[in-house]
Amino acid sequence: MSISFAMAGGRQEATRDVTFSVSPGERIGVVGESGCGKTITGLSLLRLLPEDVAHISGRLDFMGVDLATCGQEELRGIRGRRIGMIFQEPMSALDPVFTVGEQIAEGLRAHGNMSRAEARDRALEALRSVGIAAPEKRYHAYPHQLSGGMRQRVMIAGAMVCNPQLLIADEPTTALDVTVQAQILELLRDLSDRGNMALLFITHDLGVVAETCTRMLTMYAGEIVEDADVDAALEHPLHPYTSGLLRALPRLSARRSALPSIPGRVPVLGQMPAGCRFRQRCPFAVDGCERPQALLDAGNGRRVRCWRFGDLALPGVAA
C-alpha cells in the first residue's frame, strides 16, 4: 500500500509499499522519526485521510474486504465496529459539547438498532471496563471536566465499545503524564489480551513498544525498513536505522525521551533517492546501496530493507 498527496507541485508519494499483516491478538508497534508516515498509515486503514488530496494505491485487506476500495456503507460498518481508532490528543478528539457518555453510546447506535437505554447500559459497561470509577457520574461529564488520562480512557471506551478486532492507537499516551501513561499502556495491553484484539500502536517511543508490543515495525522516510518481533528487534536489529535508534536510547526505562537523534536529515518528500533512503546517514553505506532496496525476508518472519543485513552484526539496546 502506498499513499500519495496531491500537492501544488504535483502528486507526491508520502509512503511507499507499506506492506504488513496483523494477526488477532498481536500488538504491533510502529516507530520512526517524525514525518515518516506513521499517522497517515494508521489513518489510511480506515480511509480517514482527506479524500480530495490523498490517494491510496494498493490493497488494505481486512478479513477479505479491501478497505481501499470497498463502498462507503461497507466502510462505515467496519469503522468503529470492527476497527477502532484512538488519537493523541483526547481533548480535541472528543466533541466538547456532548457528554462523554452520549459520545460512547452513539458509536454503538451507529451500528445496528439499539434502544437508548441499551446503548446507555453498554456505554456504562465500557466506561467501567476501562477502569473509570463511578461511571454513572462520568457518563454525564463533558470532556473539559475530565483529566487528560480520564479523557483518554473515555476515548478508549468509545473505541472498544463495539469490541473491534483491531484497535489503531496513534500516540495515545504522548500527551499524558508518565504515571498516567503507564496506566493507559497497561489498560491497552490488558484489553488486547482479554479480547484477543489486535493493536496497531503508533509511537515515537521505543520504550513503550518494548513494554507493550509483540512486534515492531520500523519506518523510515515513508517505507518500512524493518519488521520483527520486539525482542528480536531490540536485541539484534537487522537494519542500521533500527540499530541507530536503539543505541541512541539511553536506557529503556527512561521512557520519556522522544526518538533519539541520529546525525543527518531525512530526505524530503519529492526528493527521495532511488536507492536506500537511509544511505546519507548510514555508517555502513557502501557502493551498491544506491540501488533500490526491497524488503527482504530475513527468516523467522523477519523482514528488513537492507541488502547488507547478513554482513552486519548490529548492536541492539545496551543491556
Add this chain to the structure above:
Amino acid sequence: MAQGSAIIVIGRRLLQAAPVIVLATFIVFGLLKLLPGDVAVTLAGDNATDERIEEIRRIYGLDRPFLVQYGAWLWKAAHGDLSQSILSGEQVLTSIARCFPHTLLIVAMALTLALIVGIPLGAAAAARPNGLVDRAAMMLASIGIAVPNFWLAMILVSLFALRWNIFPATGATAFSVSPADAINHAILPALALAAGGMAEVARQTRGSLLDVMSSQFVRTLRAKGLKTSTILWRHGLKNVAVNLLTVTGLLFNRLLAATVVVEAVFAIPGMGGLIVHAAIQRDFTVVQGVVFAMVVVVILVNLLTDVLCATVDPRIGR
C-alpha cells in the same frame, strides 16, 4: 452556586448598561439641539410672533441651558417617567406601548424567517463545499446582502400587494386585536426585512459549520462509523449553535434599526414612524423616549443571548 453567580453576572451587566443608556440618549439629545428649529416653532403655528414663540419656549423649559434640560429629562427617566410628547401631550410611554408591538412583530417574523431559511441553506451549502448547492446558496446570499431593504420592500408591494393582491400593501393591525390579520399585514414587511438576515445567517452557518467539520473530533466521529449526515446535523449544528445564537442576537438588533425604513414604505405605525415624525418636528421627549426604549431592548437582547449561550455551551460558566 451556579445559580447565584449567574444572577451576579446579570446584575453586573445591567449596571454596565446604565452608562450606555445615558451616553446614547445624551448624544441624541445633543444632535437634536444642534439641528435648526425647535418644537416651539411648530407649536406656535405659522403666523406666530417671536414673542409668542419665546413664551412657549419658557413654558416648556426649552430656554433653559442644554445640560439642565437633559438632566431634567434623565432624572425623570431614571424614575420611570419618560415625560409627555410636547406636541400631542400623550405620555411617551403610552405611545411606545402602542407602537412597539407593531415593530416587534415585524422584527420577530423577519428573524424567524432568516433563521428557518438561513440555517438549512447554510448547512446544505456546508455539506458539500463548492458543490452546486453551495455555489447557488452563496450567490443568493450575496444578492440578499446587496439588495437594499426599501427597494425590496417596494418590489414586494408592487408584486404581492398591487398586482396579485395577496397581501395588504400598507398599514397594520394590532396583534391583540386580530393575530391572523396582524400577521397577514406583517408578512411583506418581514420578508423585505429578512432578506439580508437570511443571507447573513446562511453565510455564518456555512462558515462555522465548515470550521467545526474540519476539527479533530470529527475524525473521531468518522472513525466510529457515524454517518456523515449525523455528524453534520447533530454534532456540527450543536457546535455552531453558540455562534448562531450570537449572530441571532446581533441580527435582532440590526433588524430593529432597519425596520425604520421598511415601516415607512409600508406605512406601519411602529417605532420607526414614531421616531421619524418626532424628529422632524423636534419633539424631543418622544425621540428621547424611543431611543431610550430601543437601547434598553438591545441591552436585554444581548443579555438574553449571553444567558442562552451559557446554557447551550457546557464550557461556558459552569
